[in-house]
Amino acid sequence: MNILEVNDLSKVFNLHILNNKKIEALTDINFTMQEGEIIGLTGKSGSGKSSLMKCIYRTYLASTGQIIYTSKDGQLDLVKADDHRVIELRKTEINYCSQFLSVIPRVTAVDVVCENLFRIEKDKQVARDKAKQMLEELALPGELFDAFPVTFSGGEQQRINVARAIIASPRFLLIDEPTASLDARTKDVVIDMILGLKQNGTSVLCISHDEYTLERLCDRRIDLQFGRINEVEVVE
Ligand SMILES: Nc1ncnc2c1ncn2[C@@H]1O[C@H](COP(=O)(O)OP(=O)(O)OP(=O)(O)O)[C@@H](O)[C@H]1O
Incomplete structure (x- = not known):
């Protein structure tokens, strides 16, 4: 189809x-x-x-x-x-993932990744655990999970961006x-x-x-x- x-x-x-x-x-x-x-x-x-x-x-x-x-x-x-x-x-x-992360001020990396997932997974802890697992697979250092992506390197921001785009399986x-x-x-x-x-x-x-x-x-x-x-x- x-x-x-x-x-x-x-x-x-x-x-x-x-x-x-x-x-x-x-x-x-x-x-x-x-x-x-x-x-x-x-x-x-x-x-x-x-x-x-x-x-x-x-x-x-x-x-x-x-x-x-x-x-x-x-x-x-x-x-x-x-x-x-x-x-x-x-x-x-439909999800669109641009080349660069549009950084949301004072939202942690994990919560940025969860943005789309929170719409379908009402248990926030379950959503955050899934995001952390994904970021681990993407080799984002653990100390960055609760940090704000605005200061991240280009590659770190890209991993957040991709994780956010695919976590809720559009x-x-x-x-x-x-x-x-x-x-x-x-x-x-x-x-x-x-x-x-x-x-x-x-x-x-x-x-x-x-x-x-x-x-x-x-x-x-x-x-x-x-x-x-x-x-x-x-x-x-
Ligand atoms: N908002 C806009 N206003 C005016 N012209 C635009 C706009 N967006 C794109 N263009 C023009 O349309 C053409 C195609 O641009 P587009 O960004 O789609 O190319 P691209 O293949 O994605 O390029 P790149 O690989 O560099 O991102 C270019 O000539 C560009 O200048």
């Missing part, structure tokens, strides 16, 4: 401060995604990867086209869906560069965690420039060039 069907999608940015200069970030984007599939989104810097992800998450409103998402309650077009429905889906099914995960600043061992742990989600049915769209990550993770790759799909490659 398709979880996602993107039809004739385009995104044009109008830069009002530059005499309405138009930037065609995405043009004629068409692809489908199966439930439980992991698609790697590749392409040079500026090719439109983040814009595509943000259109799907509805941070950006697509200029034309459809993004048909099959939710647990049926199909809807994420381009046209009303804001309340989109917010509801973000709480229950149905559809959009994830941007999940392994970019990680050492080889932690990279493997993150890849194994994402593959674990896939085994439970999660569909994953993953932006990555890292060949090792793409090779281990992806069923298919979609390569963007100047905002258009250049190539769709099925990984054997």
Whole structure:
């Protein structure tokens, strides 16, 4: 079953401060995604990867086209869906993990990770134990669990960010560069965690420039060039 069907999608940015200069970030984007599939989104810097992800998450409103998402309650077009429905889906099914952690002041690392889990696990202690176990697997030093991530290193923040994105097993995960600043061992742990989600049915769209990550993770790759799909490659 398709979880996602993107039809004739385009995104044009109008830069009002530059005499309405138009930037065609995405043009004629068409692809489908199966439930439980992991698609790697590749392409040079500026090719439109983040814009595509943000259109799907509805941070950006697509200029034309459809993004048909099959939710647990049926199909809807994420381009046209009303804001309340989109917010509801973000709480229950669709998670977006950007490349960098947006740090929440004075919330501990464990509680940042638990943010999505608290919605479904009402016993806070159970949720925190699960978060600690995950952070241990990701080799975050124990003394940082109750510290505030604002002062953490790039790699430490990234582990918090990834753990927060996957701990509640979203149905559809959009994830941007999940392994970019990680050492080889932690990279493997993150890849194994994402593959674990896939085994439970999660569909994953993953932006990555890292060949090792793409090779281990992806069923298919979609390569963007100047905002258009250049190539769709099925990984054997
Ligand atoms: N909010 C915005 N306003 C105006 N232009 C934008 C905006 N977001 C993206 N763009 C433009 O759209 C094009 C695609 O950018 P995008 O960030 O999607 O590329 P990318 O492939 O994700 O790049 P990178 O790998 O560097 O993150 C670029 O020309 C960029 O300048």
